Amino acid sequence: MNDHLGSVMATVTVTVASSIIVATIPARTASNDGQLLKDAQRVFKPLPKDAATPDFPITPERVELGRMLFFDPRISIDGTVSCSRCHLTALYGTDGLPKSKGAFDQLNDRRAPTVLNAALQFKIHWRGDRENVEDQARKALTFSESFGNPDNASAMAKLKAIASYTKMFQRAFPNERDPVTADNWGKAIGAYERTLITPSRFDEYLTGRTEALSKSEQQGLRTFMDTGCSGCHNGVVVGGGMFQKFGVVEDYWKETGSQKPDKGRFDVTMNPADMYVFKVPGLRNVAMEPLYFHDGSVRTLLEAVRIMARVQLGKTLSNQDTNTIVAFLNSLTGKLPQNFAEAPVLPPGGFAATQSADVKADIISASSNDRTEQSAIEAGFAAWGTCEYSRSGLR
Numbered sequence: 005m006n007d008h009l010g011s012v013m014a015t016v017t018v019t020v021a022s023s024i025i026v027a028t029i030p031a032r033t034a035s036n037d038g039q040l041l042k043d044a045q046r047v048f049k050p051l052p053k054d055a056a057t058p059d060f061p062i063t064p065e066r067v068e069l070g071r072m073l074f075f076d077p078r079i080s081i082d083g084t085v086s087c088s089r090c091h092l093t094a095l096y097g098t099d100g101l102p103k104s105k106g107a108f109d110q111l112n113d114r115r116a117p118t119v120l121n122a123a124l125q126f127k128i129h130w131r132g133d134r135e136n137v138e139d140q141a142r143k144a145l146t147f148s149e150s151f152g153n154p155d156n157a158s159a160m161a162k163l164k165a166i167a168s169y170t171k172m173f174q175r176a177f178p179n180e181r182d183p184v185t186a187d188n189w190g191k192a193i194g195a196y197e198r199t200l201i202t203p204s205r206f207d208e209y210l211t212g213r214t215e216a217l218s219k220s221e222q223q224g225l226r227t228f229m230d231t232g233c234s235g236c237h238n239g240v241v242v243g244g245g246m247f248q249k250f251g252v253v254e255d256y257w258k259e260t261g262s263q264k265p266d267k268g269r270f271d272v273t274m275n276p277a278d279m280y281v282f283k284v285p286g287l288r289n290v291a292m293e294p295l296y297f298h299d300g301s302v303r304t305l306l307e308a309v310r311i312m313a314r315v316q317l318g319k320t321l322s323n324q325d326t327n328t329i330v331a332f333l334n335s336l337t338g339k340l341p342q343n344f345a346e347a348p349v350l351p352p353g354g355f356a357a358t359q360s361a362d363v364k365a366d367i368i369s370a371s372s373n374d375r376t377e378q379s380a381i382e383a384g385f386a387a388w389g390t391c392e393y394s395r396s397g398l399r
């Protein structure tokens with residue numbers, strides 16, 4: 005169908021149906037590049053090069069250790085759960101599931117948001133029940149739907165069973181008597197996450213190179229701001245800076261089809277004002293991260309944008325406005341950081357702590373059938389202790 009005609013028809017229908025005055029201003033826009041840039045610069049900020057703070061400094065040793073821990077499944081109760089199981093490189097730090105699966109396939113209550121740029125947000129998790137990425141990582145160790153360890157001590161025993169890790173903790177946290185702690189696990193992984201920043205063409209645009217965005221992306225940016233999206237999705241992460249009710253104008257589940265409404269932050273604070281309140285998610289890389297919303301109830305970005313206008317702002321967007329907003333959101337896709345795009349090679353070992361004694365015996369007898377293989381394995385273990393880790397991929 006003719007695009008223009010379609011959007012006019014949609015607009016008319018809605019105006020009648022809800023008697024909301026829909027702003028049909030697609031023609032304003034990019035004709036005045038300079039004004040659009042100024043308006044955008046007031047609302048958004050380019051990404052910094054990393055998310056280090058005085059309280060959470062990043063050092064190459066911490067980042068390197070944190071990167072390995074992020075990809076290592078052996079610290080979980082059943083030996084299958086790493087951060088990267090639910091925050092996959094190939095899916096831009098998400099897992100594409102409505103609810104992630106942790107140890108022993110236990111289902112999480114919500115969908116996994118990305119780890120990319122996550123450290124720049126004011127709070128962590130959909131309901132803001134984690135203070136920062138360090139707090140998040142530390143608590144994941146003993147969270148039953150995540151790593152599932154009964155306590156920090158048993159998690160640390162698994163880490164210590166892999167000798168190279170103790171050395172890496174010592175280097176990352178010098179002058180500490182026993183640096184292998186849950187706190188330092190959180191700090192190391194947090195330091196790594198603080199390097200996972202993905203600048204995009206939108207950042208080039210914000211620093212003044214207006215041609216970095218196409219005309220339709222610029223039009224989408226204008227519509228995004230004029231419709232009111234940027235009232236909540238703003239700042240460096242295009243979100244991640246405040247809590248808001250999901251469903252300001254209308255119950256969200258009527259539009260998303262969510263089976264069981266999640267009460268959001270209310271379940272954390274028990275404050276009635278927090279009913280159905282969630283953290284406004286950052287929209288950086290959003291086009292690469294379906295499914296959408298906290299329960300993954302919506303499959304496409306077009307549909308998510310349409311629903312947002314409806315339930316947050318009481319507006320029905322024309323097809324054209326929805327499309328240009330999506331075009332703008334596509335410009336928020338950055339390149340994966342090298343140290344996330346590539347998985348690290350992990351130090352071998354640790355079977356004593358992650359396998360039962362019987363399984364361990366089986367592994368040993370199987371490999372000792374072949375003496376060459378057995379000694380090769382032992383040589384590998386020994387070599388690892390003296391190995392200098394590659395610094396490639398780190399800034």
Ligand code: HEC
Binds near residue numbers: 087105113122149150
């Ligand atoms: C079993 C799957 C799973 C594992 C393992 C897992 N996560 Fe997550 N992650 C999730 C889910 C689900 C959420 C959303 C939780 C919520 O908000 O209720 C989440 C949220 C997060 C967030 C918050 C993002 C935001 O925008 O608020 C960060 C950061 C994060 N995880 C990092 C990690 C790190 C680091 C690890 C390893 C220590 C890890 N995750 C392990 C599933 C997982």
Ligand code: HEC
Binds near residue numbers: 231234249312329
């Ligand atoms: C009143 C604040 C508010 C306004 C205005 C708003 N949003 Fe949202 N947005 C939210 C909240 C809160 C969520 C999280 C909902 C949930 O719990 O899943 C969200 C989620 C989203 C998501 C899903 C992100 C993801 O990773 O699943 C997209 C896309 C989105 N908004 C785009 C928009 C667009 C486009 C507009 C304008 C038409 C808009 N939003 C207006 C608060 C707002």
